[in-house]
Amino acid sequence: AKAAGDAAGVQALINKLKVDLGIYNLYKTPLANFITKDNYCNATVISERVKVFYKSLSKTQLEQQKYILLLSHRNKGDAEGARAVVEGAKTFVEEAVKKANDMTVQVAESQMTTLKTGELAQITETSTYAYSAIGYSVLAILIIVLVMIIIYLILRYRRKKKMNKKDQYTKLLNQ
Template sequence: MDVGGAVTLSSGVLGGIGAVAVHAWKPLALKDAIAAALKANDAMISTAANAAGMKAGKIAVIGSLKELGVEYFWPEMSSSILKMGHYNEVANLTGVIYEKKFYACDAMSTKMFEAVCEPFDMRFDILKADGVTNGVLPKEGVPKVLKGIVEQAEGIAETEAAKVAAAKTATIKATQEKAIEAASTHLYTTIAYSILAILIIVLIMVIIYLILRYRRKKKMKKKLQYIKLLEE
């Protein structure tokens, strides 16, 4: 009886069964773990994404207004916008912006007016490029430009929010993957120890069986020798 071969075969079979079981469990467990983690952290992801998008939107509108020269007439513009609840509130700043511009320009010299105020009006289409011809009224030109700035900021905000949400999601998935990998390694180890324990028990039983079988054969041999001796 090839005890070594039998034990080796048994260990291979049991090990294979264990590996298949863990291999089948792992992807399902990972899928469930990720789904549960994402659900548990949904509010956190949403909050972080919205906050990042809002900040990006505010920074975008601030940058656009700076390019238009608004900050020259409204020095505290950036801090005021950052304190707003939403960057789209910028669309309602026509009165604030043009009032500050009006009073500042009214007190300027002709030279400063031409250097600062006229270019400002041109950017809002209130004054044509020739510097002489009037364009649209401030109540029409300023809101139109502000609306365009807000629309542009919306795209930037959405992109940043999606980027942050994706990053948070990826981090959660990676964490769950590591956890499941560690769990599967533990399972492999547990299965290996279980298989080893089973094999030791089987081996002991086989050894006991062989010993008993040997003793039985030895006893039978003596009995046959005794019978043969009696017959002689």
């Protein structure tokens, strides 16, 4: 889950730097190689690199379409522009970290759901055997009770029959 979140954070930061600032390389290194899962959340390092990149651009380079946002910062003045670029880069890093955290939570929830589903199936399978064992035990008890009732009724009938015979014999003797 953390790896998926880190990958999403790195990708979000790279996309923000490419789309919003027009930066594709830092120190002649592609962003994908420079920004890794280990350093994407380090706002200080990344914002300093962006600041150095910003200061290294000439006025003619800044007038290119892809650096239009950086040009607007340069128009504020050197110190104010550099501060605005650093703040923008830090904002991008914060957004990337937030996206990484959201993705980590989302992946963790989906993995938990998968685990719960698997465990639920296992519990159901186990409990099915337990339920059948309980059912068979109850059935055996009911059969035993039924047999005992039948034996009781038979013995009662035989006793009653015997008593009736005895009563008849006593009546016969009394006459």
